[in-house]
Amino acid sequence: MFIKGQAVTLRSLDAEDAEVFYLWSQDREVTQFSVSSYAFPQAQSEICAWLNKVNQDRKSVMFGICCIKTGKLVGYTGLVSISQINRSxxxxxxxxxxxxxxxGVATNVTQLVTAYAFRDLGLHRLELTAFVDNKAAIRAYENAGYQHEGIQRQAGFRHGGFYDKVQMSVLVTDDMPEQKPITLAATEVSQSGIEHKDDAISLSANLHDLSKEQDK
Structure with a gap:
């Protein structure tokens, strides 16, 4: 399964991606704000085992983020703690x-996954947490339509101290911002929609259209 936008593709991950994940894990600047166990140094074999484990978890879904022009794996994204009862x-x-x-990649990917969660999985609410110092991520979430709910005091431990986290969420009934053009490989690409392949579902509406459908 993969979700294809105009500049990035979201695809399934497998054990062969462990080498790239390992290289990222060695860069503290990359992982300093990670809220998962991936924030700490691990052997490549441990990352491989972790990838296999999360792919078997029925309450989560994870995608690799790839540049369409190069096919290069540049990050990963997804959903965890999926609740069919709470639709969250x-x-x-x-x-x-x-x-x-x-x-603008983080904002665009957040919009793609949010649309997938609401339309394909039938979810009603998505939430997230981020360290308060992670200003770039918080701005990306805001641009994708996520709203602030509050502060989790000293909820994360990093570098010998406790730090606050911001909690944010978005509902399927919220007004969604239009997708903005992003620049990859010195080429401006307009994000006009979403194409979902490898299963029976096609997403042709953007998030702004999804919010309109809730009012019908």
Whole structure:
């Protein structure tokens, strides 16, 4: 399964991706704000085992983020703690390749996964947490339509101390912002929609259209 936008593709991950994940894990600048166990140094074999484990978890879904022009794996994203009863899940993203920071990739990917969660999985609510100092990530979530709910005091331990986290969420009934053009490989690409292949579902509407459908 993969979700294809105009500039990035979200695809399934497998054990062969462990080498790239391992390289990211060695860069403290990349993992300093990660809220998962991946934030700490691990052997490549441990990462391989972790990838196999999460792919078998029925309450989560994880995608690799790839640049369409090069096919290069530049990060990963997905949903965990998926609840069919509450129709909710927790969203996460990590851009491991620093060359793709500050280009709008995180916002665009967040919009793609949010649309997938609401339309394909039938979820009603997505939530996330981020360290309060992770300003770039918080801005990306805001641009993707996520709203602030509050502060989790001293909820994360890093570098010998406890730090606050911000909690954010988005509902399927919320008004969604339009997708903005992003620049990858010095080429501006307009994000006009979403194409979902390898299963029976096609997403042709953007998130703004999804919010309109809830009012009908």
């Amino acid at each position: 899940a927790e969203y996460f993203i990590l851009i491991g390749d620093k060359h793709y920071w500050g280009k």
